[in-house]
Amino acid sequence: MTDTYRSGFVAIVGRPNVGKSTFMNRMIGEKIAIMSAKAQTTRNKIQGIYTDENxxxxFVDTPGIHKPHNELDEYMDQAALSTFNEVDAILFMISGVDKKGPGDQYIMDQLKNVKKPVYLVVNKIDAIHPDDLLPLIEQYRHELDFKAVYPISALEGNNVPEMLAELEQTLPEGPQYYPEDQLTDHPEYFVVGELIREKILELTHEEVPHSVAVVVERMNERVNDKLQIEATIVVERDGQKRIVIGQKGAIIKAVGIRSRREIEALLGEKVNLKLWVKIQKNWRDNNQYLREFGYNK
Ligand code: GDP
Ligand code: K
Ligand code: MG
Structure with missing residues (x-):
């Protein structure tokens, strides 16, 4: 393990059937992929979380990018673009066995306006002749300046570890947003945290960035048949704290009410939810703080 722990959000985009789900399942394992399907935010769906020692x-999905052309196009394009500009990197996946089609082109056209690094991932190389690879890549590369190009096979795994290793190096220094053990042993901690985070994003109208973290601290005691859940919302700046709390606490109250309803539906029991908001400047870099808040690193 290296000194610097890195973490970040990576959007994975591509038209249907290029192999996005296959790729996610290979990296994350079915259990977590299925579980996190419940953990949708309004704009971004977390497709899966890959964690290793470094x-x-x-990985987030971008809903707008898959929409067909209609009167909502402009709005959806804007939503997708704002997502793209919030993540740390974008994987644009194409299929190596298919010709470039309108679906691929549509996505690439949107990516032209994005300032974050875009990687071209050519999937299904197990099924193509090597001579066909370069001409295909050129069709994309002459239109967009990719940070790198990775030919992979999501199905068989070729080049996937190499791609991940390089991707990791481009991420900023940061904590393990989601504790690994809780993901596997206590998925409900993660799902509950994500539900709360989703409500924050819903109610703050995109003013609070993805760096907001929700740490579910306790969720095992029952008082009067109500499951006691305590969670801390961690933000980086005072302004973000004010937004999350809202006028006379209106936002945090609404976050609590909406979250509790969904958590009760999810867990099938009555819940008493307590929320705190804490500011930790540059909390992503502060290891002491992360230990206090239950992160592993
Ligand atoms: P998605 O719609 O982008 O999520 O694509 P899927 O992951 O559902 O894959 C679509 C189809 O492509 C499925 O039949 C997969 O088995 C197949 N597929 C995905 N990755 C690969 C690959 O690396 N090689 C080959 N030969 N087929 C693949
Ligand atoms: K599919
Ligand atoms: Mg899919």
Missing amino acids: AQIV
């Missing part, structure tokens, strides 16, 4: 990559 880095954590949170």
Whole structure:
């Protein structure tokens, strides 16, 4: 393990059937992929979380990018673009066995306006002739300046570890947003945290960035048949704290009410939810703080 732990959000985009789900399942394992399907935010769906000793990559889906052309196009394009500009990197996946189609082109056209690094991932190389690879890549590369190009096979795994290793190196220094053991042993901690985070994003109208973290601290005691859940919302700046709390606590109260309803539905029992908001400047870099808040690193 290296000194610097890295973490970040990576958007994975591509038209249907290029192999996005296959790729996620290979890296994350079915259990977590299925579980996190419940953990949707309004704009971004967490597809899966990859964690190793050096880095954590949170893969997000971008709903707008898959929409067909209609009167909502402009709005959806804007939503997708704002997502793209919030993540740390974008994987644009194409299929090596298919010609470039309108679906691929549509996505690439949107990516032209994005300032974050875009990687071209050519999937299904197990099924193509090597001579066909370069001409295909050129069709994309002459239109967009990719940070790197990775030919992979999501199905068989070729080049996937190499791609991950390079991707990790481009991520910023940061904590394990999601504790690895809780993901596997206590998925409900993670799902509950994500539900709360989703409500924050919903109610703050995108003013609070993805760096907001929700740490579920306790969730095992029952008082009067109500499960006691305590969670801390961690933000980096005073302004973000004010937004999350809202006028006379209106936002945090609404976050609590909406979250509790969904958590009760999810867990099938009555819940008493307590929320705190804490500011930790540059908390992503502060290891002492992360230990206090239950992160592993
Ligand atoms: P998605 O719609 O982008 O999520 O694509 P899927 O992951 O559902 O994959 C679509 C189809 O492509 C499925 O039949 C997969 O088995 C197949 N597929 C995905 N990755 C690969 C690959 O690396 N090689 C080959 N030969 N087929 C693949
Ligand atoms: K599919
Ligand atoms: Mg899929």
